[in-house]
Amino acid sequence: MAHGPAKGIRRWLYTTNHKDIGSLYLWFSFAMFILGGAFAMIIRAELFQPGMQLVEPEFFNQMTTMHGLVMVFGAIMPAFVGLANWMIPMMIGAPDMALPRMNNLSFWLLPPAFLMLAATLFTEGGAPQAGWTFYAPLSTTYANPLTATIFIFAVHTMGASSIMGSINIIATILNMRAPGMSYMKMPLFVWTWLITAFLLVAVMPVLAGAVTMMLMDIHGGTSFFDAAGGGDPVLFQHVFWFFGHPEVYIIILPAFGVISQIIPTFSRKPLFGYSSMVYATASIALLSFIVWAHHMFTVGMPLAGELFFMYATMLIAVPTGVKVFNWIATMFKGSITFETPMLFSLAFLVLFTIGGFTGVMLSIAPADFQYHDSYFVVAHFHYVMVAGAVFSMSAAVYYWLPKWTGRMYSEPLAQVHFWTSFIGFNLTFFPQHFVGLAGMPRRYSDYALQFADYNMISSCGAFLYGISQILFLVIIILTIKGGKKTTADKTWEGAEGLEWTVPSPAPYHTFSTPPTVK
């Protein structure tokens, strides 16, 4: 080892080391996860019973908006970027990311962006209230201009961060693979991130375009989204979802990658259908660009448009199905054990598939007219985002934590964390299918009496899920501070890949000479 890290705060401010930056991303995203979770707890507390209890409807709308924004942009996306920073160089046998200086900048743009966003809570007009989708004209003409402006700059900043992060990942994967590691030998996590990074580079500028048009409408006297000035409010939705639909795959593809690493390990059997997994990931990414308007079936598109978007959306079920079947085939005739990373992966598999089924139901346009903007949709996307992205992220942390820290987490505590999360999650979101079908619209600060029972169950589940994430934090801190030392390179019997060839904890600099892949 050439030299160690600098000491004190400057190590973290100036660092260009991929492991340090990975840790910064992971800790930042965890902080945001807790913050976004706190917003969710306020929402669920208010919805515990019909009637207005704790907060005013304005504040309720701020909470739903901030919960969505913080979870998507602050928690899930940075979590996977952090994972990419930590793992991609180690998985491909590279000494660091390709552009370390830019790596530092792309992380350090995030805290000011979210500080700005959070600061809007304390402005006179309050935080943004138009939902995480911030549809115009509610978010332009009818929003507090100060709040809207700060929000727009925050989105720009996090967008710049994402684009830099993705370019870095693309450059690293394309240029710095160990000798002998052809594209079709890359670990699946690396593959999914390569595709995700291209998605990010393609759509973050679209989001930037949308918020720039908003900024011009608010301060520049233009009328992009104002019908009174010749604009079109639906234009906003088209632009937003052209970003927003690929965005959901940006969130879920790295999760697919994680699961594709973990299931083979605990099945002690190679991943089934490696190449079809790669093709499936690529087809999902390509399809994601032509299905955006399925979020807008009720805006009044022409019949031909509705049919096109319906058919294209249904098609996504095919490659996604291939992935699920391949994972199950990986376990078939394996030798399976059930450590915590595997438990989270199995929960991912089952719950994500349920989210996929409701996704197919939502793709059917005539039925979607009834599902759209109801709690059925809320249930659907939380099965995909939480049971998909967040559960796979928990699995990833438990899976690689021994490699990161050289210490083993407490398996019994981790299993408690798993079961409370699993039960809490399902109690929260499964009943939302029912209230949605029975007619409860989303983003409601109060509701009619027939929805009361299921909302109460939902809230109880949410508190359980929320508390169990504090346990997660405790487990991680206990591991870092005093977990049992694990010096073996391979923590898990069935683990394969270059990251398992380096010592535990992974040294500050790995692979000063590239390993050879056969």
Place this chain on the structure above:
Amino acid sequence: MFARAKQLTMLLLGSACLWGGSALAADSAGRSDENMPIGVTPVSQTVYDIHMLMFWICVAIGVLTFGALIFSLIKYRKSKGAVAANFHESTKVEIAWTVIPFIILIGMAWPATTALIEVYDSDEAELDIKVTGSQWKWRYDYIGEDVGFLSILSTPRDQIENKTAKGEFYLQEVDEPLVLPVGKKVRFLVTASDVIHSWWVPDLAVKRDAIPGFTHESWAYIEKAGTYRGYCAELCGKDHAFMPIVVKAVPEAEYNDWLAQKKQEAAELRALTSKVFTLDELMARGKDVYSKNCAACHLENGEGVQGAFPALKGSPMAIEADQLTAHIDIVVNGKSGTAMQAFGGNISDVDLAAVITYERNAWGNNTGEIVQPVDVYNHRKGE
């Protein structure tokens, strides 16, 4: 409540099965708290059938997929001595599970397409209703009939604030429901005056976004008389949860009587425009109009919400004599770029005069000024 909690715990063990169970219960009852209503229009019945078809296909696939998963997890446990095989691909199998789902999807797309064509067929309607969403009320205009009115949440504030017990139709009741005839094809022309709303009545299977500057069509042919309740389904600001929809479907004869009565009421109200009212008359009427139309933002006590909705109590606009015209103007024409909408044409000149008078004399604003309906009428006509 407790029984349901128990059900849900069971559900965690075999979630898909129980969902199927509750959906079955809906089939026999027609209406349920767990499933989509079958509804009262041909379209809603088609949509319900498609929904259930998709659901059962998903359940079937789920049973197969999760069955294979559970089988593998039980059979190939390491603790039971399972030794891993080493196969990792099979082109035939992978092609099969790409092609078979594709064929299933074609089977789903067929009924979905015919249903969608039915949903879009709004031609040859016998009755046109213009539906306008505005923060946070619905306006219904019977095209060609000279009848139109606002429909506003009628649940008392006390129930929302938990001061009194909640009624049976808590948050699902309005002062004036949309009245429609049974057995006629009704077309809805849906638009909005400020932000995007969405007009959703589950029993009619109608959900159409109301978008400012654009008008979109939807339709319903109601087969059964009754009261059907719905909601605004697009986030539209603070009172999003408080703008319900109530549709009262009645036999045609009853509908015609109702329409005639509505027309007469409108004519009587117009006649009142020329009448001269006393302060007390206007104050009494104005209080009522205010609590229906204005209190959602400016509050019953006129104090408004800081940073969002200006106070009227003690406001220069409402107490200074030289601001009277400006006051009338903002109520009649609204203020663009804010949540203050134009009420001229939405409520009668008598009510406008009453509410302006009320605002200038309530909560200690005691200006003593009286605005007569004719003043509002003249202002609207630009005099």
